[in-house]
Amino acid sequence: MEAVIAIVALLFVLFLALGAYATVKVVGAAKRGVDRTITQARRTVEDHTLRAKSFAQPGPVGEIAQLRLKLRTSMRATQDTLHAGVAEDETLKESIGLFERLSVHGHELDGELKRMESEPDRATLAQRLPSLRERTERLTHSADSLRWAARDRAHRFANDDLDALSAQIDVESGALRHWTKAEPPLPPPPWPEAPVADHATVQQTWPQTPRSHSAEEPTSPALDPPADRPVYPWQKKPRPESTT
Known part of the structure; x- marks a missing residue:
């Protein structure tokens, strides 16, 4: 009985611990979400303020606001x-490491630009402005190079995958339309070579000469003798020739 009570008590404690852990995780996630939302809202408000200053305040103050806005936009x-890309390409981890080192210089420059916005000495601000402008250009150029x-x-990678996919689709499409492929025409049968004649056995034939009529050939029948001419009464009879 005591063992059963101990097991029940242990299970109760475990359930309490799991509930407390889950509560802490939920509260922590909610807190991070709230902090993220607040940070994003603060960032949006600050960006709009800088954009307004860059248009509303000409001179060094307006240019300082432009430099801050340019730096923050490029780094973000x-x-x-x-x-976003490291989830599909792990080689970008090294690029992220380089960007984190670059971000240290970016935050330092952004803080310095923010302090210069409230600088009352306009002459000092104008004197420092070329150096700040150069540092901003170098940082944004490096950030843009990494991003692009x-x-x-x-x-x-997307184009290579698309090329491979297109090639596979072309092969599959050709296989599906196999009946449209014209069969190649059969080659004509080879003609047998003419046998080479042996000059020793070849006899030359000459055209036959016309043969003379021989006795064996039948001769054309002779013409019938002319029939006796009729004697008319007015014709004179020939006189008999004298025999003496």
């Missing part, structure tokens, strides 16, 4: 591209 786009290289790699 590269980060999203790399993290990752996109070109994904497009190349």
Whole structure:
């Protein structure tokens, strides 16, 4: 009986522990979701503020806002591209490592630009602006290079897969339409070669000459002798010739 009670108590404790763990995980996921939402909302508000300053405030202050907006947009786009592509291409992990190192310099520059926005000395701000502009160009160029290289790699893999798929479809389509293939015509049968004549056995034939009429050939019948001419009464009889 005591063993049964102990087992029930142990199961109860396990259920409580599992419930507490599940509650902590759910609360943590909800908290991360809320933090992500708050961060995204704050980022959106800040981006709109920078865009408004870049148009509303001309001069160094407006250019500082433009540099911050350009830097943040480039870094964020590269980060999203790399993290989306690493799920299908693990070779991008090295690129993500390089981007994280680049992000350290990016956050440092963004903080410095943010501090320069509230700088009251306009002369100092104008003096520092060329250096800040150069650093921003270098960072955004590196981020853009990583992003476009990752996109070109994904497009190349997609094109290779599409080429292979198209070739397989062409083969399958040809197999399905096998009846449309015309059979090749049969080659004509070879003619037998004419036998070579032996000059020793070949006899030359000449055209026959016309033969003369021989006795054996039947002769054409002679013409019938002419019949006696009729004697008319007015014709004179010939006188008999004298015998003396």
